[in-house]
Amino acid sequence: MKGTVKVDESLCKGCALCIPVCPKGLLRVANERFNARGVHPAELDDPAELCTGCEMCAIACPEAAITVFRAVKA
Amino acid sequence: MSVELLKGNVAFAEAAVRAGCEAYFGYPITPQTEALEHMAKRMPELGRVFVQAESEVAAINMVYGAAAAGMRTMTSSSSPGVSLMMEGLSYMAGSEVPAVLVDVMRGGPGLGNIAPAQSDYLQMVKGGGHGDYKMIVLAPATVQEMIDLTLLAFDLADRYRIVSVLLADGSMGQMMEGAELPPMKPLAERPAWALTGARDRDTNLVSSIHLDPEEEETFNLHLQAKYAEIEANEVRFEEHLLDDARVAVVAFGTAARVAKTAIAGLRAEGVAAGLLRPITLWPYPEAALRDLAARVDALLVVEMNAGQMVEDVRRIVEGRVPVRFYGRTGGVMPMPEEIADAIRETASAGAASGAPADTAAGGSDAPAQEVPA
Amino acid sequence: MTIQAPEPLLTPVYQYPESLTHVPTHYCPGCTHGIAHRLIAEVIDEMGVRQDTIGVASVGCSVFSYRYFATDFAQAAHGRAPAMATGVKRANPDKLVFTYQGDGDLASIGAAEILHAAVRGENITVFFVNNAIYGMTGGQMAPTTLEGQKTTSSPAGRDAATTGAPLRMSELLAQVDGAAYVVRRSLHDVVQIRRAKKAIRRALEVQRQGLGFAMVELLSSCPTNWGLAPDAALAFIRDEMVPVFPLGDLKVPDEPAAGAPA
Structure with missing residues (x-):
């Protein structure tokens, strides 16, 4: 795994601005569920572990809801 | 200290300097302009703040800022200029910051004239700006009182976190009389609530907003209790x-x-x-x-x-x-x-x-x- | 609150800024005020000045910005933030003082205060969030509203013949001698957001160096009052606002020559 992101769903307003900026299209709106705000939150959908931790989604997020992790070089 | 011949406007300005006023913001208007001129010379030579603002609206909001930062601060003006300050005075009441305002009243309404009048009584005593608030209003009748009540105005403002007003008429500002100035007071420490940067403490907020009506009422009741305390302790005649x-x-x-x-x-x-x-x-x-x-x-x-x-x-x-x-x-x-x-x-x-x-x-x-x- | 790394080998490279409180914002979904807040907080973190920074909030949607920054804050009257910041800064010359103002606040009711803060070369930093509309009161025409743009107070579209054309505050302020740094950036995509962050950093550095008045105008979205989805609102900035409010450096101080004495 090169990287990953975590969406703090307590902050997410479901604006979906993070979705189109992901170069690999790994983020989605969780249309099947709601967060405590009553919106469909964004979530990472990355079964193949393609996320590189490029930070684009975090930069686009108006709520500072996305934490980005990257693998440390050994 | 000795008695000297002093003009009212200069007397209150110098009294403010000696009371430890560290920041003056003002805008020229007759018949108080000598005070602004005095401060323009005195404050910089003492390393203190003097700003000639672009308007009375700006001046009172600069006072609001310096007061929020915990400095002894003041402005002075005359009736039409004071009308422009009502917004800032209401905000300062709503955020409980101390400051001193000197109103050297002139004839009105409107542009009126530059002759002495007392027609800002209701504006100062009853509020003028919006909301339930009071200001301590001191009315000097001699140049000596211009001095003494300016010192008192700063002390009361700090003690109660309120705006104190020296309400003088044009003749008090222009009159020359023998009066005695006090010695220079040391500058005060910044109070704990002031905006000085949250170094090794929780952050401070100076604000007049209480969006929740119950919370706003609680704040208003607090203000009224403070005003009752002032009514009980600070009457002078x-x-x-x-x-x-x-x-x-x-x-x-x-x-x-x-x-x-x-x-x-x-x-x-x-x-x-x-x-x-x-x-x-x-x-x-x-x-x-x-x-x-x-x-x-x-x-x-x-x-x-x-x-x-x-x-x-x-x-x-x-x-x-x-x-x-x-x-x-x-x-x-x-x-x-x-x-x-x-x-x-x-x-x-x-x-x-x-x-x-x-x-x-x-x-x-x-x-x-x-x-x- | 710390988000735990999913694997020990992963390290957080981007996380919630320390200079933001953990109060959820009142901004509508997709509103780029949140991005502006985050960038300012990131820069304050990176400069290590959270404890030496004092913000001045304005009136409008940004009225509650004091809730979101973990710094000392004042809440000013509508349009008066530059005047209040003048008092705060003069009383605290060794602190960083910034205002956070929208276009109704800065370009309309506070036009005199912002202009004269620049004229005095007031050593403050102004973050001017321009979304071409009054957001908090429900979408009325602002001085920066585009020609033809429909708002609740220009229902037929802004008519320049009776209401004037959009006011370009950065151009206006850049020609004031006391202004040291005036730039316009946008928050409509990742590239622009990165540029905006660099400008925010520079604007605070300008203040730290005592060079005078600094302002970063940020073109920002108002999906709710524009009646657009968040992504369409970003496209509106790019396609409609940027042509009227060109991005770029309107005034930048000379960089000190390498090796020159400070």
Whole structure:
């Protein structure tokens, strides 16, 4: 795994601005569920572990809801 | 320290410097501009802040900022400029920051003129800006009081986290009199609530917003409790020849000075006249006035306006004695003879226990006219 | 609150800024005010000045910005933030003081205060969030509203003949001698957001160096009052606002020459 992101769903307003900026299209709106705000939150959908931790989604997020992790070089 | 000949505007400005005022923000307006000019020279030479603002609106908001940062700060202006400051004064009341405002009143309404008047009484004492708030209002009648009450204004502002107003009329600002300035006070420490950067403490907020109505009401109740404390502790007034008085004048500032001359003349004629001079217009000397109303036959309120403080006097006296009013407006100063005539008429009305009535002047040489209440 | 790394080998490279409180914002979904807040907080973190920074909030949607920054804050009257910041800064010359103002606040009711803060070369930093509309009061016309743009107070579209054309505050302020740094950036995509962050950093550095008045105008979205979805609102900035409010450096101080004495 090169990287990953975590969406703090307590902050997410479901604006979906993070979705189109992901170069690999790994983020989605969780249309099947709601967060405590009553919106469909964004979530990472990355079964193949393609996320590189490029930070684009975090930069686009108006709520500072996305934490980005990257693998440390050994 | 020694007595020196000082102009009122310079006297209060230098008194502010010596009270430890570290930041002055103002805008030129007659008849207080000498104060701004004094500060323009004095504050920089002491390494303190002087800013000539682009407007009175900006000046009071700069005061708001420096006050929020915990500095002793002030502005001074005259009536039309003070009207522009109402927004800032309401915000400062709503966020409980201390500051001093000097209003050297001139004739109005509108642009009016630059002659002395007292027609900002209601604006200062009753609020002027929006919301339920009060300011401590101090009314000097001598250049010495311009100094002494400026020092008091800063102390009371800090003690109660409130705006203190020195409400002087144009003649107080322009007058030259012998007066003694105090020694330089050391500068105060910044209070714990002030905006100084949240270094090794929680963050501070200076704000007047309480979006939740219950929370806003709680804050208002807190303000009212503070105002009640000020009313209980900070009333100041002068009683002049009241021990045996049958008729008493109630007047502040320059109107009170002229009334004293009139009273001296009447005393020589054997008329038992005296004077109650409120020094704090808010908190008003209500108990002293009530006590006085129980002892005299009639009261005469003299003001350099169309009748503003008289509303408070009538409210407090509650009809116990006749209350008459004599006022000059538009920047015209009342002469001692005019006031003496009004006192005589008030005394005879009081002796006859007549209904409260107004006495108003049509011009400097017109006889006082009675107007039915 | 710390988000735990999913694997020990992963390290957080981007996380919630320390200079933001953990209070959820009141901004509508997709509103870029949140991005502006985050960038300012990130820069304050990176400069290590959270404890030496004092913000001044304005009136409008940004009225509650004091809730979101973990710094000392004042809440000013509508349009008066530059005047209040003048008092705060003069009383605290060694602190960083910034205002956060919208276009109704800065370009309309506060036009005199912002202009004269610049004229005095007031050593403060102004973050001017321009979304071409009054957001908090429900979408009325602002001085920066585009020609033809429909708002609740220009229902037929802004008519320049009776209401004037959009006011370009950065151009206006850049020609004031006291202004040291005036730039316009946008928050409509990742590239622009990165540029905006660099400008925010530079604007605070300008203040730290005592060079004078600094302002970063940020073109920002108002999806709710524009009646657009969040992504369409970003496209509106790019396609409609940027042509009227060109991005770029309107005034930048000379960089000190390498090796020159400070």
